[in-house]
Amino acid sequence: MDRVKRQLGCSEEVQYSVVTEEICVAVLDTGIGDHPDFGNRVVAFHDFVNGRQTMYDDSGHGTHVAGCVGGSGRLSGGRFSGIAPTCRLCVGKVLDEKGEGSIESMYYGLLWVLENRLRYRIRVLNISVGIGEDGDAARMEELTGLLETVCEQGVVVVCAAGNKGPGEGTLSPLGTSRRVITVGCHEGGYFGNRRDLCENYSGRGWDALVYRKPDLVAPGTDIVSCNGNLRKDRRGGYREPYVKKSGTSMATPIVSGAAALYLQKFPFSSSEQVKRQMVYTARDLGVEWNRQGWGMLDIENLCRYY
Numbered sequence: 001m002d003r004v005k006r007q008l009g010c011s012e013e014v015q016y017s018v019v020t021e022e023i024c025v026a027v028l029d030t031g032i033g034d035h036p037d038f039g040n041r042v043v044a045f046h047d048f049v050n051g052r053q054t055m056y057d058d059s060g061h062g063t064h065v066a067g068c069v070g071g072s073g074r075l076s077g078g079r080f081s082g083i084a085p086t087c088r089l090c091v092g093k094v095l096d097e098k099g100e101g102s103i104e105s106m107y108y109g110l111l112w113v114l115e116n117r118l119r120y121r122i123r124v125l126n127i128s129v130g131i132g133e134d135g136d137a138a139r140m141e142e143l144t145g146l147l148e149t150v151c152e153q154g155v156v157v158v159c160a161a162g163n164k165g166p167g168e169g170t171l172s173p174l175g176t177s178r179r180v181i182t183v184g185c186h187e188g189g190y191f192g193n194r195r196d197l198c199e200n201y202s203g204r205g206w207d208a209l210v211y212r213k214p215d216l217v218a219p220g221t222d223i224v225s226c227n228g229n230l231r232k233d234r235r236g237g238y239r240e241p242y243v244k245k246s247g248t249s250m251a252t253p254i255v256s257g258a259a260a261l262y263l264q265k266f267p268f269s270s271s272e273q274v275k276r277q278m279v280y281t282a283r284d285l286g287v288e289w290n291r292q293g294w295g296m297l298d299i300e301n302l303c304r305y306y
Contacts, residue, residue: 001068001080004219004254007190009300010083014261017303023260023267024088025069025124026155027253028109029062031055031093033228035241037071037081043120044090046112048105058097060228064245065128066091067226068253069260075241080224083257083299084264090120095129103139106174110146117155123263125150126256127159128249130172144177151179156263156271158183158256160248161214162203168290171203171213172248181259181275182213183252185220188285188296197221198246204290214293215275216282220251258299265303278302 005011024043032042032055045055057063066082070089073081092109095101106129113125151157161184162172175182182205185198198220205213227243259274269277281302282295 001082001224004223007188007219008297014299014303015085017265022088023124023263024090024120024122025126025256025260026090026113026122027062027066027069027126028092028094028106029065029128030059030095030099031057031062032066032091033057033063035063035226035230037067037074037226038089039072042089042091047093048108049093049096055091057228059099061099062091063228064225064243065126065249065253068223068250069126069257071226075238080242083254084260087260090122101129103136103143107143107146110150114150114153117153122155124156124158124256124259126253127174128252130162140173144174147174147177148179151271154271156259156274158252158259160252163201163247165202165204166200168204169206171205175213181255181278182215183248183255184214184217184293185248185251186217186285186292186296187219187221191221198248202248206290212289215279216293216295216297218251218254218297220248221246223250255297258297258302261303
């Protein structure tokens with residue numbers, strides 16, 4: 001996360017600038033582990049898979065994602081802090097230990113966010129998962145309709161483009177909604193021409209004027225964030241508190257964190273206004289639309305906007 005913050009202009013000055021309002025980011029994923037980088041900022045947890053009461057993450061994916069959004073970087077001296085390190089988190093477990101889930105679990109997760117948005121002041125929802133592979137088109141349509149209702153209620157919804165690219169029309173189903181911010185991967189040339197870059201398999205929409213996706217891109221290769229499987233050592237410290245992961249799942253919470261930073265500064269912005277400012281301040285990478293959308297997220301430019 002340290003190099004990502006440098007790439008996107010996310011300095012400490014931007015991260016810790018005047019906070020007008022505490023922002024809560026909801027994360028629907030595999031859960032969240034008890035990592036010191038979250039402190040007491042996880043204000044709600046609900047398990048839609050196994051029905052457990054206490055927070056946990058049997059996969060590690062959700063913990064990594066949450067760390068990208070709002071980890072404090074405590075165990076790294078701030079080096080691996082998330083984009084919005086002071087935000088609060090509401091976490092719903094909708095995926096199992098293999099990272100697999102159903103339309104039903106996501107549907108009830110979205111209902112939970114919708115019903116609790118005012119109680120916890122949820123302003124951003126991060127969905128770094130793909131749902132809807134079982135072919136139930138009618139149920140999927142109902143799910144995307146609920147997703148758009150969440151947007152209409154003032155929540156900025158950020159969805160992963162998915163990892164089934166680079167073919168045209170390979171977006172994750174939830175990322176096809178016009179109201180959400182759909183995030184693809186791109187490193188902006190940071191790693192040169194490495195073959196395993198996330199941008200080479202990031203999901204893509206259709207390069208047409210009538211329907212353009214993704215909306216923007218962020219780095220997603222070798223992202224270092226919180227390890228959900230960290231263990232204490234004999235000296236009272238922690239072994240391997242951070243881990244590298246790659247994919248649009250990692251690019252998405254970077255955008256969610258940026259949305260939280262923006263709303264901390266401009267809390268009266270609507271979800272549509274946040275999306276508009278994010279795409280209008282993005283940096284054009286000079287590649288095809290279905291690879292970059294409006295361009296690379298530019299946090300310094302976004303949070304400087306008045």
